[in-house]
Amino acid sequence: MYNKVLESVNYIKRKVKYKPKVSVVLGSGLGDLVNQIENQEIVEYEEIPNFPKVTVKGHSGKLVFGTIEDVEIVVLSGRFHFYEGYDMKQVTYPIYVMKLLGIEKMIITNACGGINKNFKPGSLMIIDDFINLMGTNPLVGTNDERFGPRFPDMTEPYKLYLIEKAKQVGKDLNIKLEQGVYAGFQGPYYETRAEIRMIAGFGADTVGMSTVPETIVCNQLGIDTLGISCVTNMATGIQETKHSHDNVVKTAQETSVKFVGLISGIIAELG
Numbered sequence: 306m307y308n309k310v311l312e313s314v315n316y317i318k319r320k321v322k323y324k325p326k327v328s329v330v331l332g333s334g335l336g337d338l339v340n341q342i343e344n345q346e347i348v349e350y351e352e353i354p355n356f357p358k359v360t361v362k363g364h365s366g367k368l369v370f371g372t373i374e375d376v377e378i379v380v381l382s383g384r385f386h387f388y389e390g391y392d393m394k395q396v397t398y399p400i401y402v403m404k405l406l407g408i409e410k411m412i413i414t415n416a417c418g419g420i421n422k423n424f425k426p427g428s429l430m431i432i433d434d435f436i437n438l439m440g441t442n443p444l445v446g447t448n449d450e451r452f453g454p455r456f457p458d459m460t461e462p463y464k465l466y467l468i469e470k471a472k473q474v475g476k477d478l479n480i481k482l483e484q485g486v487y488a489g490f491q492g493p494y495y496e497t498r499a500e501i502r503m504i505a506g507f508g509a510d511t512v513g514m515s516t517v518p519e520t521i522v523c524n525q526l527g528i529d530t531l532g533i534s535c536v537t538n539m540a541t542g543i544q545e546t547k548h549s550h551d552n553v554v555k556t557a558q559e560t561s562v563k564f565v566g567l568i569s570g571i572i573a574e575l576g
């Protein structure tokens with residue numbers, strides 16, 4: 306796999322002049338951040354050798370390079386979900402590419418359901434830990450020590466110094482930020498009421514279908530990770546109405562101005 310990733314990276318390096326150290330993975334409905342990127346250089350996923358193929362129609366993924374607040378970044382616009390049928394190595398392939406491209410800090414974002422009753426749709430939460438309920442993870446299988454250790458430590462999956470920075474930016478911009486634990490389910494169905502009761506008991510504050518595999522790989526690769534969740538709905542049984550993807554995307558888009566402000570502010574601090 307190492308050589309495949311190198312091949313992907315060499316292609317990108319030939320095409321793009323930027324050498325960013327910061328990257329952002331964008332969650333559903335949170336794509337507006339891309340509009341903040343100046344002097345863009347775009348690489349479509351489909352042109353990158355060895356990159357997983359996007360199967361969902363109209364979901365063309367791309368890497369968007371450029372600057373925000375004069376800080377060079379690359380945004381992963383479009384992610385691969387486990388529930389789509391990709392294996393865990395495919396889901397996290399872009400993260401390996403980011404590592405060999407020189408990325409040192411990663412901001413992983415998502416849309417999620419709120420379990421903590423103090424949250425509401427539109428709340429933004431700094432993720433301070435995760436619970437992996439996906440039934441597997443991307444590190445299963447043979448390990449290439451060039452990427453990282455066989456048994457990575459997971460004491461601080463989201464770096465405290467990045468959490469503190471995010472909180473400070475939230476204060477400065479007057480954006481209320483929650484903090485808590487993200488539980489990652491496999492999906493694609495929205496959880497049952499009993500499942501939500503169970504993970505509420507486990508200490509989960511939010512629930513979603515992404516982020517955990519990418520976080521695990523970032524930690525193995527030694528990429529400092531920050532996680533930001535956009536609560537688009539309350540989880541099953543907590544909200545009375547049924548879930549719909551349209552509603553998830555709509556709420557994420559309504560939260561977009563706040564979200565984009567926060568992420569841009571954090572990126573400025575990382576420069």
Ligand code: HPA
Nearest residue numbers: 416417418512513514540
């Ligand atoms: N559950 C899982 N994933 C989600 C949810 C949810 O309630 N909302 C947005 N993504």
